[in-house]
Amino acid sequence: EPEVTQTPSHQVTQMGQEVILRCVPISNHLYFYWYRQILGQKVEFLVSFYNNEISEKSEIFDDQFSVERPDGSNFTLKIRSTKLEDSAMYFCASRLALGHEQYFGPGTRLTVT
Amino acid sequence: AQTVTQSQPEMSVQEAETVTLSCTYDTSESNYYLFWYKQPPSRQMILVIRQEAYKQQNATENRFSVNFQKAAKSFSLKISDSQLGDTAMYFCAFMNGNSGNTPLVFGKGTRLSVIA
Numbered sequence: 312e313p314e315v316t317q318t319p320s321h322q323v324t325q326m327g328q329e330v331i332l333r334c335v336p337i338s339n340h341l342y343f344y345w346y347r348q349i350l351g352q353k354v355e356f357l358v359s360f361y362n363n364e365i366s367e368k369s370e371i372f373d374d375q376f377s378v379e380r381p382d383g384s385n386f387t388l389k390i391r392s393t394k395l396e397d398s399a400m401y402f403c404a405s406r407l408a409l410g411h412e413q414y415f416g417p418g419t420r421l422t423v424t
Numbered sequence: 425a426q427t428v429t430q431s432q433p434e435m436s437v438q439e440a441e442t443v444t445l446s447c448t449y450d451t452s453e454s455n456y457y458l459f460w461y462k463q464p465p466s467r468q469m470i471l472v473i474r475q476e477a478y479k480q481q482n483a484t485e486n487r488f489s490v491n492f493q494k495a496a497k498s499f500s501l502k503i504s505d506s507q508l509g510d511t512a513m514y515f516c517a518f519m520n521g522n523s524g525n526t527p528l529v530f531g532k533g534t535r536l537s538v539i540a
Contacts, residue, residue: 342525354469354515356527366525400467404528409521412459413528415469 313337315416317403323422324393332388332419334403343386344404344413345378347371354402360386393423426451426518430531437506438539444491445501445534447516455521458492458499459528463513472514475499477521506538 316335345357359366377389404413427450437443460472475483491500516531
């Protein structure tokens with residue numbers, strides 16, 4: 312069964328450093344998302360992406376964040392200058408079409424020290 | 425803006441028993457979808473069940489079923505014959521069906537423990 316994959320599974324970085332989190336959505340899916348979950352809290356929406364552009368973004372998704380689909384398969388989230396409060400689990404999700412469920416990747420645990 | 429409320433932070437159930445997790449939501453939309461996701465200790469988000477708002481019939485998936493009360497804006501999850509592997513966080517989620525690429529809005533979750 313096709314699945315969403317994410318790399319790395321765990322990333323440790325120092326405050327102020329740039330990180331890139333990578334996702335490979337399910338191959339025929341058209342809609343892509345990034346969410347984050349701070350430990351012990353609910354899952355929060357960051358950004359949605361369709362047709363090579365951002366569809367919607369939350370207040371969390373400020374100028375430090377960017378997304379890209381550099382080729383036909385990868386979908387990346389970049390944090391330019393990480394802060395301690397960026398420590399969280401980051402989930403990528405994709406879906407085939409409107410009204411369909413979103414499938415989540417296994418997540419990347421980001422630890423900022 | 426839509427909101428999703430899960431009023432039970434933690435619940436426990438004996439193995440083989442039945443448990444119901446509550447979820448209410450607030451929206452002015454008429455077309456939307458509701459989901460339950462399971463998050464085991466591995467923290468993977470796994471879709472359990474979905475419900476389209478325009479369908480009156482409650483969704484079922486094996487031991488999992490929902491009680492969808494549209495007028496009351498309630499969407500509870502019933503787990504029958506609970507198994508140890510059902511131990512996880514359960515998140516209720518809402519998705520607007522009218523807009524384009526809309527995200528999921530999650531509740532805060534209910535931590536379910538199945539006891540042997």
